[in-house]
Structure formats: C-alpha cells, structure tokens
Amino acid sequence: MHKNEKIGYDRREFLKGGTAIAAATAAGVLSPTGIALAQQAKLRVGLMLPYTGTYTPLGVAITNGFKLAVQERGGKLGGREIEYFVVDDESNPAKAPENTNKLIQRDKVDVVIGTVHSGVALGMAKVVRETGVIWINPNAGADEVTGPLCAPNIFRTSFSNWQNTYALGKVVKQRGHKTAVFITHKYAAGEQMMSSFKDAFEKEGGKLVKELYLPFPQVEFQALLTEIASIKPDAVVAFFSGGAAVKFIKDYQAAGLKGKIPLYGPGFLTDGVLEEVGDAAEGMETTLHYADGLDTKKDKAFRLAYVKAYKLQPDVFAVQGYDAGQLLAAGLDAVKGNVGDKAGMIKGMEAAKIDSPRGAFTLSKAHNPVQDIYLRKVVGKQNKVMSVAAKALADPARGCKA
Numbered sequence: 202m203h204k205n206e207k208i209g210y211d212r213r214e215f216l217k218g219g220t221a222i223a224a225a226t227a228a229g230v231l232s233p234t235g236i237a238l239a240q241q242a243k244l245r246v247g248l249m250l251p252y253t254g255t256y257t258p259l260g261v262a263i264t265n266g267f268k269l270a271v272q273e274r275g276g277k278l279g280g281r282e283i284e285y286f287v288v289d290d291e292s293n294p295a296k297a298p299e300n301t302n303k304l305i306q307r308d309k310v311d312v313v314i315g316t317v318h319s320g321v322a323l324g325m326a327k328v329v330r331e332t333g334v335i336w337i338n339p340n341a342g343a344d345e346v347t348g349p350l351c352a353p354n355i356f357r358t359s360f361s362n363w364q365n366t367y368a369l370g371k372v373v374k375q376r377g378h379k380t381a382v383f384i385t386h387k388y389a390a391g392e393q394m395m396s397s398f399k400d401a402f403e404k405e406g407g408k409l410v411k412e413l414y415l416p417f418p419q420v421e422f423q424a425l426l427t428e429i430a431s432i433k434p435d436a437v438v439a440f441f442s443g444g445a446a447v448k449f450i451k452d453y454q455a456a457g458l459k460g461k462i463p464l465y466g467p468g469f470l471t472d473g474v475l476e477e478v479g480d481a482a483e484g485m486e487t488t489l490h491y492a493d494g495l496d497t498k499k500d501k502a503f504r505l506a507y508v509k510a511y512k513l514q515p516d517v518f519a520v521q522g523y524d525a526g527q528l529l530a531a532g533l534d535a536v537k538g539n540v541g542d543k544a545g546m547i548k549g550m551e552a553a554k555i556d557s558p559r560g561a562f563t564l565s566k567a568h569n570p571v572q573d574i575y576l577r578k579v580v581g582k583q584n585k586v587m588s589v590a591a592k593a594l595a596d597p598a599r600g601c602k603a
C-alpha cells in the first residue's frame with residue numbers, strides 16, 4: 202500500500218500539465234509509448250463516507266452507485282483506471298478535517314467524493330477550499346456548501362437542505378393542514394430542512410407550532426411522540442434517515458399516531474427503508490428529487506443494472522452516487538483524463554447535462570443540481586411518484602459569491 206502510494210504520487214507529479222510531457226518528448230526523454238503509459242496512471246479517487254452508524258446504508262448505496270457509473274465506462278473515467286482510497290467518516294463532524302486531510306495529504310487523491318452528514322461536509326469544505334482539490338458531494342445537503350462556502354472546486358450531485366422541504370411546505374398546506382410540528386435531529390441538516398419547510402408552509406398561511414429536536418444520532422423518540430400527541434397538530438413533518446428513519450416510522454405507528462395525525466417528510470424519511478418498516482409507512486406522502494415508477498428509459502436501465510450488480514433495489518442515495526460518477530466522467534472527458542488541467546475539468550463539469558435516473562439535470566452557478574422535486578406516496582414497498590411538486594427548483598444559493 203505504502204509503496205503503491207509512492208509510485209502513484211510520483212506519476213501524478215510527473216503528469217502535472219501536458220506541457221511537461223510535451224517538453225520531455227521534445228527533449229527525447231519520453232517516447233510516444235511512454236506518454237501513453239504515463240497517461241494510464243490510475244486516477245486516485247477518495248471516498249469519504251459513513252460505513253458505521255445510522256447512515257451506513259446511505260454510504261454503501263452511494264459507493265455502489267458511484268462504482269456502477271465507473272463499471273459502465275469499462276472501469277475507467279477519462280480513459281484512466283481508478284484506484285480507490287476509502288475513509289469511514291462515522292458521520293462524525295469532529296473528525297471531518299482530519300479525515301479529509303488523510304485523503305488529500307496522505308493518499309494524494311485527485312478528487313474527493315463525500316459525504317452524507319451535513320456537519321461532516323462543513324468540516325470537509327474548509328479543507329477542500331484551502332487545498333483546491335476537486336470535491337463532489339453526493340449527499341450532504343448543508344446549504345452553506347453551495348451558499349457562502351461555494352467555490353470553483355466544490356460540486357454537489359444531490360440537493361441542498363433547502364430544496365425538498367421548501368416544496369413540501371406547499372404540499373402540506375394544500376392538504377388542508379393549518380398547523381404542523383417538525384421533528385428531527387439537532388444539527389445542520391435537520392435545522393435547515395425545518396427552516397425552509399417553515400418558510401414555505403407559513404407563506405401559504407400555515408403555522409409551524411413546534412420544533413422538536415433530539416441529539417444526533419439518538420433514537421429515543423418516546424417522550425417527543427408523547428408531546429406530539431398532546432399538541433395534536435394537523436400534521437407532523439419529520440426528517441430522519443437510515444437506521445433512525447426505520448425506528449421513527451415504526452415508533453410513530455406503535456405510539457398510535459399513524460392514522461390519527463398524518464406524517465410527512467422529505468423523502469429521505471422513506472427512501473431505502475420500506476423493506477424494513479412493514480406497513481408502518483403505508484400512505485405516507487413525501488417530496489424528493491427521485492421516486493419509484495418514473496418510467497423513463499434511463500431510470501429503467503439504471504435500476505436493472507443496479508439490481509444485477511448488487512442484488513438490491515436502488516434508492517435516492519444510489520442515484521446521487523451514480524451521478525457523482527457521471528459528473529466526474531464529464532469533467533475528465535473534457536480534459537482527456539488529465540486531472541492537472543483543473544480549470545478544464547471544472548469547465549467540463551459546469552457545462553455537463555447529467556443524464557440522471559432522476560431526470561436530466563444541470564448545475565446552478567453555485568454547482569448544485571437544478572432539479573424537479575417529486576411528490577411521492579408510499580404504496581407497498583414503493584415511493585410511488587404522484588406528480589411534480591416543484592419544477593426545475595434551484596437553490597437560492599444565498600451568500601455564494603463565486
């Protein structure tokens with residue numbers, strides 16, 4: 202491993218810019234075969250994702266999706282084979298700068314792919330901005346990443362925390378609900394999703410009567426469910442994901458609230474969990490930039506390939522990982538695999554129209570997807586698409602100066 206790293210690093214240094222190669226060829230140092238060999242040096246891809254804790258299924262789905270996009274391109278991106286460097290970030294924001302540095306300084310990766318947890322992403326953003334390494338974020342919605350912390354080398358293939366719950370606010374009001382309670386983990390993602398829901402819901406004339414929080418990643422929901430029962434709002438909106446979502450949905454039913462107070466959420470609440478929650482989620486409506494039953498050529502092909510490769514149904518997280526691979530491919534194709542040409546790569550990524558299973562999307566100026574948000578309903582084991590809740594929704598990118 203160590204030896205391998207050393208070799209990779211030397212090659213990378215050597216590859217910096219086509220000019221060096223041209224000069225070396227002119228000087229007779231490199232034969233054309235030498236150039237071909239040098240250009241085949243493996244691309245060093247860092248995966249920083251949660252592989253332990255409540256968000257583990259998300260980290261795994263993103264990894265699977267990314268690798269599927271690579272496999273579909275014959276195991277190469279921009280003509281180069283891939284060498285993976287993997288860090289389990291444990292969804293722990295305190296370790297985020299150190300973990301990001303492991304990939305950038307120790308492993309000398311060409312590009313960082315990660316992560317799931319918004320708090321961890323905020324820690325990554327600082328290091329990535331300082332080093333200028335290209336970062337593709339395949340999930341974490343922290344608004345700041347494509348807001349005040351936006352930068353030419355920072356890209357996201359998922360969503361901003363603002364996007365899905367902004368669309369949800371209108372839906373919940375349209376259902377005739379005048380009051381709502383929002384419940385979530387207390388950290389950036391939960392707070393930001395709550396805030397955009399409140400904005401949209403109250404703009405339509407609703408009232409968010411209570412915000413309920415518990416520390417991440419705790420799942421002792423009982424006391425808060427008792428509080429909800431005593432408040433008796435017209436609707437409850439929840440953001441939990443992964444293992445916590447499974448437990449919340451089951452506890453909501455066990456507390457006798459299902460059928461009494463309708464439960465809504467951004468679709469993270471019900472994606473990837475339906476096999477595990479039995480009938481506890483049946484009928485729930487959510488908003489998300491992906492859904493089951495989209496019935497497009499691209500989505501059908503993606504689902505077939507994913508099931509074949511992993512014997513698992515894909516979810517939104519798998520799609521976001523897949524699209525991170527597709528976006529990176531667009532960047533590398535633009536520079537024929539020469540990562541030394543960072544400006545060219547960034548240009549290629551900015552101009553890309555990603556043929557995503559969710560529907561084709563482009564990136565905003567702040568490098569966040571401009572995308573349709575679907576209204577979905579849980580029917581059996583599916584988050585069935587019902588309609589488009591918001592067409593081509595762009596994050597407002599407040600504070601982005603890039």
Ligand code: PHB
Pocket residue numbers: 317318319320340341342343390441442443469
């Ligand atoms: C986040 O922390 O940004 C986050 C985590 C899990 C999700 C969505 C957003 O499903």
